[in-house]
Amino acid sequence: MSVAFGVIRDRQDQLFLHLEQTYPSHRVLRDKIEEPILWLRSPDELVPMIEALRREPATQFDRLSDITAYDNIDHVDGPKRLIVVYQLYSLQHHTRLRLKIAIDQDESVPTLTVVWGAANWLEREVFDMFGIRFAGHPDLRRILMDERFVGHPLLKEYELEARQPFSDSLPVRIATGFESPEESH
Amino acid sequence: MGKDGSASYIPTRLDYAVKWAQKNSLWPMPFGTSCCGIELMSTLSGTYDLSRFGSEVVRFSPRQADLLLVAGTITTKMSPVLRQIYDQMLEPKWVIAMGACSSSGGIFNTYSVLQGIDEIMPVDIYVPGCPPIPEGLIYSILRLQEIVEKGLPRKQMHKLTREEARNAMNFRQAIGESLFESGETGATPSGPAEIKGETR
Numbered sequence A: 001m002s003v004a005f006g007v008i009r010d011r012q013d014q015l016f017l018h019l020e021q022t023y024p025s026h027r028v029l030r031d032k033i034e035e036p037i038l039w040l041r042s043p044d045e046l047v048p049m050i051e052a053l054r055r056e057p058a059t060q061f062d063r064l065s066d067i068t069a070y071d072n073i074d075h076v077d078g079p080k081r082l083i084v085v086y087q088l089y090s091l092q093h094h095t096r097l098r099l100k101i102a103i104d105q106d107e108s109v110p111t112l113t114v115v116w117g118a119a120n121w122l123e124r125e126v127f128d129m130f131g132i133r134f135a136g137h138p139d140l141r142r143i144l145m146d147e148r149f150v151g152h153p154l155l156k157e158y159e160l161e162a163r164q165p166f167s168d169s170l171p172v173r174i175a176t177g178f179e180s181p182e183e184s185h
Numbered sequence B: 001m002g003k004d005g006s007a008s009y010i011p012t013r014l015d016y017a018v019k020w021a022q023k024n025s026l027w028p029m030p031f032g033t034s035c036c037g038i039e040l041m042s043t044l045s046g047t048y049d050l051s052r053f054g055s056e057v058v059r060f061s062p063r064q065a066d067l068l069l070v071a072g073t074i075t076t077k078m079s080p081v082l083r084q085i086y087d088q089m090l091e092p093k094w095v096i097a098m099g100a101c102s103s104s105g106g107i108f109n110t111y112s113v114l115q116g117i118d119e120i121m122p123v124d125i126y127v128p129g130c131p132p133i134p135e136g137l138i139y140s141i142l143r144l145q146e147i148v149e150k151g152l153p154r155k156q157m158h159k160l161t162r163e164e165a166r167n168a169m170n171f172r173q174a175i176g177e178s179l180f181e182s183g184e185t186g187a188t189p190s191g192p193a194e195i196k197g198e199t200r
Ligand code: SF4
Pocket: B034, B035, B036, B037, B071, B072, B073, B098, B099, B100, B101, B102, B106, B129, B130, B131, B132
């Protein structure tokens, strides 16, 4: 085991304790490789929470690695249908944090494009695959599938082999009027 | 031209000469979309050196290519693009489907992947494998040269139904007539004794 690995493991433990103390009313778990998972109680908490995690010296999560989701159709993770997952990384501490929000299919999640411009395409992908709406997103279009595609293929009720071929492709459209968060501040 | 510089003529039929020229200058347009593309690059580069067979001039413009080499997974979103490239190529043109993905969709029987490029264009040669080894691709080019030289007709691939694919005996029945020479086809399901002599 290398020294660096031990150091990061220590930081993960510290981060976990810090999160447990700072957010006593939230569920804080650890996954199989001991990375912390923080469950948010409602979508409204997301942006204030992320801004706090980004600002505070103890956490300093300044990079958004990924946004994804999964279909909680068997209700292993509670009664709500979809789980949105945010994977954060701290370039300062070299630690990672996973945020999870459970939502129903008719609920929407606030966009993170106000914090990170990188969230734009990631949220478009989650919208494309799961139909999750991000409130306030500047350009919420499909990104992987064709724009004429009907349905959201990673939902479990979408039939696996239901292909929707089109005989032509749509021209590329670049979104207009989008400003990155840095420019607009 | 003789070795000593004297001029000489080789009498030949024009169509034979044209076919000979076509066969030995199959310029490929590579359409590598995933892992098979890596194997294709390996075939084109020094170790396997596809230029030994007259296919060295890789053309990234479909107007200058004779052979469309589709190497990789073709998604339904990519298929109009591929079809347009095929339409832009000038006659005569040939198509090789390299690998399981471009032949039949391969392991990706999903919402986003085209189940074989023969759904959108005629295909001359299917190269099996995931990915095919470079020798397999070279063999397919040699087969294609044979097709070009002899002017062989393009055969329709028989796509198996689920029931046919489930049973190896039925598989033999289904593709027996089209794949093997007539007369040798042991299409009757009478046991493994007949399986010898199946090699091409
Ligand atoms: S056939 Fe196999 S190697 Fe070739 S593109 Fe498909 S998955 Fe990749």
